[in-house]
Amino acid sequence: MAIERMAIVGKGAVGLLYGSIAAAHLDAGAVTYVMDDARFERHRHDRTLINGVQCDIETLPVSDLASERPFDLVVLATKATGLDQALSTMEALVSPNTCIISLLNGIRSERIIAERFGWQHTVLSVAQGMDAVFLNGELTYTHPGEIRFGAAEETNPGVVDSIAAFFRRAGIPHTVEANVEHRLWTKFMLNVGINQTCMAYGGTYGTATAPGEQNRCFIAAMREAMAIARAEGIELTEQDLGDMVNLIASIDPAGMPSMAQDRVAHRRTEVEEFAGTVIRLAEQHGILVPQNRWLYDRIREIETSW
Template sequence: MAIERAAIIGRGAVGLLYGSLIERSLGPDAIEFVMDDTRFERHVGEVVTVNGEPCRTRTIPAREAEPVDLVILATKAPGLPLALETAARLVGPRTVIASLLNGVTSEERVAEVFGWERTVLSVAQGMDAVFIGGALTFTHPGEIRFGAAEGTAPGVVEAVADFYGRAGIPHVVEADIRRRMWVKLMLNVGINQTCMAYGGTYGTASEPGSEQNRCFVAAMREALAVARAEGVDVTEADLAQMADLIASLEPDGMPSMAQDRINEKPTEVEEFAGTIIARAERHGILVPTNRWLYARIRELEAAYGA
């Protein structure tokens, strides 16, 4: 199968970044953003920019959507239930679905609705995209790492890799994508939550000896312990690599949850600390940093608009 047309649900930082790459490489007929009808009406006429240029990728309401070859889910975790409803208009007999949501649970929810045979496991990492006030800026596009689940149909991963290649999206096909997803979860548990809780940036979280850096590393180390208890071989070398990755990014940049704090939007704390706490309890593991982060982030969310 060849993938020629894709649709992205989620016009935030990740969706805009990869949508702009697809449009630039394959043209406007290859990609569209799809919003549920209510959200579309709320955002109609809104000007969105990518690195200072107006976004050229069209956005349509779900009522006008037709099946495409590839659906890319790029919402935040709280938006997944509505995204799956919207995706129903886009999924035909041969449609493939890739979820770029953070965490390790979204593909399970996708497969419950659409089946594992059309679902690939994915993580997006390494980008420095910042989306505030309708303006996306980035210098590093990062990469999508993906692979087959146990039930993914033959040829699906190869078709997605071919499309990403033609679309100019940096990507890696992983033989053990579940391990890669846990490494990304470990990173998000550390960097996203620390920057949200402290109002920090990549630079402040990477400053050696700082309180933010200690929180960043401690939260990751707790996630590492939970991953290993879950049977996933995440290592201290992975942790060090993720810390080095963050230190290499633009110091003034910030992850999505820090942007949520500025934009006063619901965060993905349930996917991060919530997942670590729940699974730590199964294995009798202490995760005090993640418990503190969970409580602090919920406190900040409750104060939105105050």
Template sequence: MKVKIIGMGALGVMYANYIKERAGEDAVCFVMDSSRLERYEGQVFLCNKKEQTFCMEDSEKAEKADLVIVAVKYNGLASAIETMRHCVGDGTIIMSVMNGISSEDRIAAQYGADKMIYTVAQGMDAMKFGNELKYTQMGELRIGAKLPQQEKNVEAVSKYFDEIQMPYQKDADIMHRIWGKFMLNVGVNQTCMTYGTNYAGVLREGEAHDTMIAAMEEVIALGNAEGIALTWTDRDYYVGLLETLDPEGIPSMAQDRVSRRHSEVEMFAGTVIELGKKHQIPVPANERLYQMVQEIEKEY
């Protein structure tokens, strides 16, 4: 497959590095607008201290891809959908490794549900600051079909992932998996950011841990109201996943705070608050986290 990646954050660089190492220089290319290309073309990245460069392509001159991986922040999704325009052809498959529960549907609204597979990236502790990427756990991708016409895409991507030994699993109930990861991110991302702590900090008993769990349990209630059968067993599974990560690592929103970037709080607490209103379910933990993030970002 010819793979094009939209987004040069931690996951985008991690997957580009993995694919290049196993499938060669021409197998993967970042696609971006001309101004970004001018800034980043030829840049040397440090991937776990190993120097690496990547193919980069002007979005207006991009060739059709077999697989497009969308790896941007929530605030960048609208522009990413436009950026990939020339990459998408009749046979292109699109996957999003973004957080949240809506990116696939938004991409499908533009390019068609028949091009999508639904994806969760979980279990990684990747951190990227500037041109340096660090991780101790690459985690795995969970892929699946929401609709019957997407099954062929899942099989095609599975075959490719088998060829390059990408860590992945097919998931028969991918929407349950997506909501489970959303639950984890609502808890751990927002708590680590607002409390200025790391994975070890939210796993220790105390206020940060209690806040994370309360925020996750609000997502369980909302998931059930939306027809997704999340349980406390799911909560415990994802908290257990945190225990496999680098204790000193921090998730993406905490990295945003360090870099003084605006975060994905609208995708996390913002979504929870709106769903709470829809179903008349109280979400006080997420309302509090939302306000805390707003106060932090006012100082940028």
């Protein structure tokens, strides 16, 4: 099927980044942001800048879509903490033929989505390599990164090809993964390290990759996630770990991942998706994860201080 219309649920750093790229390459009306009605009312007068340029992409409350035909592609780009509300919003956007791609952090969102909408048109995916920072209504970035995605076991034939064809037309950097499950866990390992370290220390990509305590935390947390992945049957390697460290070293050292931005803005973090998941799986497999236990406690302590 040809994808012509894309709805994005989530208007933060990732949603704005890829939505603005697509809108610059496609016809008017091809990209729409959709919010639940309460969120729309809170943000309807917000002014959003993307690298200094006003973002004028259409944003609609979900109640306005009752008479609209469903979208061909729904991109979920909220934080993991907003997943439940996003699923309710998606009810008005998804038909039996709508393709779904989730750019949420962690390793759980696609399964949760498929429980409600089915696996047939849902793919597995990650967004990585971007240095986007979204604070005070302004998104800045120099590296757009890319979306890496592939079929789950029950994804219908042709769905991945349809999304890839749309991304090519939309100018969205992407790679189709033959082993997307491995990619999903590699990104999870990276987030467990970089997101949580920068949040716990108030650091940046540069401080986490420079020699010192933050770097030791970054690497130790990833090694624990690697051990969990292997216990779950995913063979992450030292090469995978080294590739992720090099990826972070290649982007703006002054930039910061989403959880570090949450610390600045006093927003609830995704620690449950990272250290929380590592700890739960570690208990199932009898694996020691002291670095992630420390990160979990430290991040919760910081959140409580707000």
